[in-house]
Amino acid sequence: MKTNLDLEPCLRQHSSHGVIRVVKLDELGVHSRTTYRRCQPGGPWTYLLPGIVLLSNSRPTARQRIEAALLHARGAGLLTGFEAARRFGLRNVPTGNEVHLLVPADCQFRSPGFVLIERTTHVPQRRDVGGVPTAPPARAILDGVRRLRDRDAVTALLIEARQSGLCSLAELSAELQTGSRRGTALPRAVLKSLADDLRSVAEAHAGKLWRRAGLPPPSRNPVLLHADGRYIATPDLWWDEVALAWEIDSFEHHFRRHDYAATLERNARYAGAGVILVQTVPSRLKRAPDAVINDLRAAYDIARTRPRPPLQTRRPPLV
The missing domain is CATH 3.40.960 (Endonuclease; Chain A)
Incomplete structure (x- = not known):
């Protein structure tokens, strides 16, 4: 009979970057009581989200947080916001561990822990960025800055997005017109100033x-x-x-x-x-x-x- 230690390589093969569902562990022969015990303080595993485990007791990486959030959304989520902006290579992104996902409006997922679930009737076409389903750049960036109240932070990120060639002023403006209007007053004002070729x-x-x-x-x-x-x-x-x-x-x-x-x-x-x-x-x-x-x-x-x-x-x- 295999021990839990013997199962470790098998468990990792069935995980996503070391992140796995509790129900999947049960299917693989690890009873939920064992999972609970191994996730206790000092144990070898970590509970990341309800029903989702990290097969390590180290601090989760950004990718592991993203994988946990995607598992929570059961394949219906698109990464957006600041974590998506980082994956597109932008640097002027506010710090934080939040993973922001877009899901269709009829989904009923909650926002546990570090996950922010946003239901939308305008689900954009997905981009694959390093194996992560991601919203297009303009949508992802604006989903992030809609939640900022610091004009300098909004300006810095939109300028970098434009100057890097990631998205144009026209794409950002079009996304503002079609997306949610909640929190768009400040991004609209900044985009208006960018039309004058503001660079910093x-x-x-x-x-x-x-x-x-x-x-x-x-x-x-x-x-x-x-x-x-x-x-x-x-x-x-x-x-x-x-x-x-x-x-x-x-x-x-x-x-x-x-x-x-x-x-x-x-x-x-x-x-x-x-x-x-x-x-x-x-x-x-x-x-x-x-x-x-x-x-x-x-x-x-x-x-x-x-x-x-x-x-x-x-x-x-x-x-």
């Missing part, structure tokens, strides 16, 4: 400051060229009437060795083209907003007192 959370804060400074509206991220068509730069914000550029240069993205050299070369091109440049690190936008406003006003006053250099701009293509 810092640029959003910068926009508030130039308004307070009383300056004319700048353009965002135009391609700046010499009169003969040679490339100069793509400033974060640009006042074309006076040839004033404002760059929001973070230490993370501009002061590594390679990026620092590129920033110096960019600044030299600005100087050679006669452009007045204001550089601000993102932390200063919040830490010293009045000082930043004074910098902008002073630079604008200087820029408008000298003849505008012969430059041209063109808009980059929107994605």
